[in-house]
Amino acid sequence: xxxxxxxxxxxxxxxxxxxxxxxxxxxxxxxxxxxxxxxxxxxxxxxxxxxxxxxxxxxxxxxxxxxxxxxxxxxxxxxxxxxxxxxxxxxxxxxxxxxxxxxxxxxxxxxxxxxxxxxxxxxxxxxxxxxxxxxxxxxxxxxxxxxxxxxxxxxxxxxxxxxxxxxxxxxxxxxxxxxxxxxxxxxxxxxxxxxxxxxxxxxxxxxxxxxxxxxxxxxxxxxxxxxxxxxxxxxxxxxxxxxxxxxxxxxxxxxxxxxxxxxxxxxxxxxxxxxxxxxxxxxxxxxxxxxxxxxxxxxxxxxxxxxxxxxxxxxxxxxxxxxxxxxxxxxxxxxxxxxxxxxxxxxxxxxxxxxxxxxxxxxxxxxxxxxxxxxxxxxxxxx
Numbered sequence: 309x310x311x312x313x314x315x316x317x318x319x320x321x322x323x324x325x326x327x328x329x330x331x332x333x334x335x336x337x338x339x340x341x342x343x344x345x346x347x348x349x350x351x352x353x354x355x356x357x358x359x360x361x362x363x364x365x366x367x368x369x370x371x372x373x374x375x376x377x378x379x380x381x382x383x384x385x386x387x388x389x390x391x392x393x394x395x396x397x398x399x400x401x402x403x404x405x406x407x408x409x410x411x412x413x414x415x416x417x418x419x420x421x422x423x424x425x426x427x428x429x430x431x432x433x434x435x436x437x438x439x440x441x442x443x444x445x446x447x448x449x450x451x452x453x454x455x456x457x458x459x460x461x462x463x464x465x466x467x468x469x470x471x472x473x474x475x476x477x478x479x480x481x482x483x484x485x486x487x488x489x490x491x492x493x494x495x496x497x498x499x500x501x502x503x504x505x506x507x508x509x510x511x512x513x514x515x516x517x518x519x520x521x522x523x524x525x526x527x528x529x530x531x532x533x534x535x536x537x538x539x540x541x542x543x544x545x546x547x548x549x550x551x552x553x554x555x556x557x558x559x560x561x562x563x564x565x566x567x568x569x570x571x572x573x574x575x576x577x578x579x580x581x582x583x584x585x586x587x588x589x590x591x592x593x594x595x596x597x598x599x600x601x602x603x604x605x606x607x608x609x610x611x612x613x614x615x616x617x618x619x620x621x622x623x624x625x626x627x628x629x630x631x632x633x634x635x636x637x638x639x640x641x642x643x644x645x646x647x648x649x650x651x652x653x654x655x656x657x658x659x660x661x662x663x664x665x666x667x668x669x670x671x672x673x674x675x676x677x678x679x680x681x682x683x684x685x686x687x688x689x690x691x
Contacts, residue, residue, distance in 0.1 A: 310623065310624075310625075311623060311677045311678055311681045312424060312623075312677075312680075312681040312684060312685065314424055314427070314428070315420055315421075315424050315677045315680045315681050315684065316677050318420070318423070319676060319677045322416050322417075322419075322420045322673075322676040322677065322680065323673050323676065325349070325416045325419060326412055326413055326416040326671075326673055326676060327398040327673075328345070328398075329342060329345070329407065329412035329415060329416060330396075330398050330399075330400065330407050330412045331398050331399070331400060331401050332400075332401060332402065333387030333388075333400050333402055333405045333406055333407045333412070334385075334386065334387055334402070334405065335386060335387060335388075335389060335405060335444075336386040336441055336442030336443070336444055336445075336446035336448060337363055337364055337386075337441055337442045337446055337448070337451075338364075338386075339364045339385045339386055339441045339442075340364070342364075342385045342415065343359060343364050343365070343366050343385070343439070343441070346366045346385070346415065346419065346439045347359055347366050349419050349422075349423075350366070350368040350419070350422060350437065353422060353423045353426040353427065354426050355368040355369065355370050355422055355426050355437070356368065356369050356370075357369075358460070358461075361452050361455050361457060361460075362440070362441060362442075362448060362449075362450075362451030362452030362453075362454070362455045362457070363441060363451055363455075364385070364441035364442070364448075365438070365439060365440055365441050365448070365451070365452045365455070365457075366439040367436060367437065367438055367439070367457070367460075367461055368422060368435075368436070368437035368439075369434065369435075369436055369437075369461065370422070370425055370426055370429075370434065370435045370437070371429075371434055372429060372430075372431040372432045372433050372434060372435070372687075372691050373429050373430065373431070373432070374432045374433075375432060375433065376431070376432025376433025376434075376691040377432070377433045377434075377464040377465065377690055377691050378433055378434040378435075378436060378461075378462060378463050378464050378691075379433065379434070379435055379436065379463065379464065379465055379466075379467070379686060379687045379690050379691055380436040380438055380461070380463035380465065380466035380467070380645075380649060380651070381418055381421060381435065381436065381437055381438065381466070381467055381468075381683050381686065381687070382418075382438040382439075382440055382466060382467070382468045382642060382645060383411070383414040383415045383417065383418035383438070383439055383440065383468070384411045384414055384415070384440050384441075384443035384448070384642075385411055385414075385415050385439055385440065385441055385443075386411055386441055386442050386443055386444055386446070386448065387400075387402075387405050387406055387407045387408070387409075387411065387412070387444075388405070388406055388407070388408045388409060388444055388665060389404060389405060390404070390405070390406040390408045390665070390667050391403065391404050391406065391667060392406040392408070392667060393667040393668050394667075394668055394669070394670050396670065406667065406669075407671075408664065408665050408666060408667065408669045409444070409664050409665060409669075410470070410471040410473075410664065410669075410671045411443065412671075413471055413671050413673070413675060413676060413679070414469065414470065414471070414679070415439060416676055416680075417469070417675075417676055417679030417680045417683060418437055418439065418680070418683055419680075420676065420677065420679075420680030420683075420684075421437075421680045421681075421683035421684040421687070422435075422437050424680065424684045425684055425687055425688075430688065431687050431688045431691040432691035433464075433687075433690075433691035434691070435687045435691070436461045436463055438452070438457070438461075438466075438645075440452055443640070443641050443642075445491075445493060445602050445603075445641075447602070447641070448641060449641040449642060449643075449644040449645055450641070450644055452645075453644060453645070453648065457645075458645075458648050458649055463649045464649075465612055465649065465650055465651050465690060466645055466646070466649045466650075466651035467612075467616060467651050467652055467653070467683070467686050468640075468642045468645075468651070468653045469653065469654050469655070469656055469679055469682065469683070470640070470653070470654075470655050470656070471655070471656055471657075471658055471664075471671060471675055471679075472655040472656060472657045472658070473657075473658060473659070473660040473662065473663060473664060473669065473671070473672075474659075474660055474661065474662070474663060475657025475658060475659070476628075476657055476659070477657065477658045477659055477672055477674050477675065477678075478624045478625075478628050478656070478657065478658075478674075478675075478678055479624070479628050479629075479630070479656070479657035480617075480620040480623075480624055480628060480629045480630070480654055480655070480656050480657070480678075480682070481629075481630055481631070481632040481654065481655050481657070482608065482613050482616055482617050482620070482629075482630075482631060482632060482652060482653070482654040482655070483608060483613075483631065483632040483633070483634070483635070483636070484608050484609075484610045484613035484614070484631060484652075485607060485608060485610060485613075486568055486605060486606075486607050486635065487606050487607065487608050487632070487635070487636060487653065488605070488606035488635070488636045488637075488638060488639055488640050488643065488653075489540075489566040489567055489568055489603070489605065489606075489635070489636065489637045489638065489639050490566070490567050490568070490570070490573065490601070490603050490604050490605040490639065490643070491564055491565065491566050491567075491602050491603040491639035492564060492565040492573070492577070492599055492600060492601050492602060493562070493563075493564050493599075493600050493602050494562065494563055494564070494565070494580070494597065494598060494599040494600065495560065495561070495562045495597075495598045496521070496560065496561040496562070496584065496595065496596070496597050496598075497558065497559075497560050497595070497596045497598075498514040498517050498518055498521070498558060498559040498560070498561075498593060498594075498595050499514075499557070499558055499593060499594040499595070499596070500512040500513065500514035500517060500556075500557055500558065500559070500591070500593045500594075501557055501593070502514075502554060502555050502556050502557035503554075503555045504553065504554070504555070505552070505553045505554055505555050506553065508555055511555040512591060512592065512593050513555050514548055514556055514557065514558055514559035514593070515548050515549065515555075515556070515559055517559070517587065517591050517593060517595075518546060518548065518559045518561055520587060520591075521561070521583070521584065521587050521595075522543050522546075522561065524583045524586075524587065525541060525543065525580060525583060526541065526543075528541055528576055528579045528580065528583070529541050529576070532575060532576070532579050533572055533575065533576065534572075537568075537569060537572050538567075538568055538635060538637070539565065539566065539567045539568070539569075539572055539573070539576060540564075540565065540566040540567075540637055541563070541564075541565050541576060542563050542564055542565075543561055543562070543563040544562055544563045544564060545560075545561065545562035545563070546559070546560070546561050546562075547559070547560045548560070565577075566637045566638075566639065567605070568605055568635055570605070577599060580597065580599070581597060584597050602639070602641075603639035603640065603641055603643060603644075604643045604644060604647065605643060606639070606640050606642060606643035606646060606653060607643070607646060608646070608651075608652045608653060609646070609650040609651060609652055612650055612651055612652040613631070613652045615652070615686075615689070615690065616652040616654050616682075616686065617629055617630075617631060617654075618689075619682055619685045619686050619689055620654060620682055622685060623678060623681045623682050623685060624678060632655075638664075640653065654682075656675055656678055656679055656682070658671065658672035658674065658675045659672050660672060
């Protein structure tokens with residue numbers, strides 16, 4: 309069975325919705341316009357809505373035509389702090405903010421599924437449409453859970469999806485079990501002692517200290533973690549200094565760790581603290597570490613992964629739906645919801661030459677009816 313005909317018939321409407329969201333991206337916990345548009349659309353197709361869940365989240369509830377399970381469907385709404393360089397006719401109108409991860413498409417797909425299900429109501433049970441804010445490391449899923457998401461809207465199962473560029477449109481992959489990495493974000497502040505650059509002996513140079521610290525942190529994975537384990541430790545920001553002739557007093561470093569094994573993550577955190585303490589004593593300076601556990605490991609339910617694979621096979625064809633064997637070192641806070649309600653999460657490929665989070669990323673809108681159909685069919689088959 310291909311893409312649902314009724315969804316394909318209003319695919320032009322989905323493209324317009326997607327382009328509107330793309331033109332008006334909003335950062336996490338700032339999705340005022342997006343949430344309003346989502347709420348208005350759901351009300352417009354006759355779905356009862358609840359707003360302000362986790363501050364900016366929107367939840368829609370739709371009853372089927374007979375009793376059955378309650379199926380949750382989730383999409384993320386936030387954009388990234390990136391200046392768009394696509395030159396698309398519907399490029400971002402908000403300087404420095406861009407939908408470079410495709411959350412505008414995810415939101416559109418779920419709205420498409422909601423419209424179809426509301427117009428047909430040929431399913432059992434109940435559909436819960438969850439529009440989540442702040443997926444990009446700002447704790448949107450945790451905020452909705454703290455707001456008693458699943459106490460207010462209990463679900464038997466929950467499903468999510470994500471676009472995957474640089475592929476072939478319509479290929480759907482799902483990894484049962486451990487699928488995506490957990491992630492920490494960290495900030496390190498070095499409080500040293502500045503001087504005139506012509507007299508470095510009078511300083512405790514934070515840039516030299518930072519260089520030494522970075523080198524030592526990079527040995528953790530290569531010399532403390534078993535080579536059979538997959539883990540990533542990356543320094544992604546370094547800030548210090550203000551002039552050519554001044555050795556600064558301070559330096560800040562930031563980065564991320566990605567992992568699949570929680571015990572290995574604990575080991576890396578311990579070694580980071582030990583190395584920082586050693587460098588601190590060696591140079592006689594103050595060094596502060598602020599480490600935050602942002603994403604948990606995403607674990608797909610085995611049985612519901614098979615369900616999602618079966619549904620995807622019906623929509624895109626058996627030859628285009630497959631079980632992934634590779635682990636994804638990217639992270640996703642849908643993992644927090646999967647710790648509470650069993651479910652599964654898949655990737656839908658589309659064409660393109662640039663990856664997610666790139667300022668030139670362009671999403672293939674041909675993916676919209678595919679994602680909407682998978683969402684909708686999950687409710688029809690599982691309700």
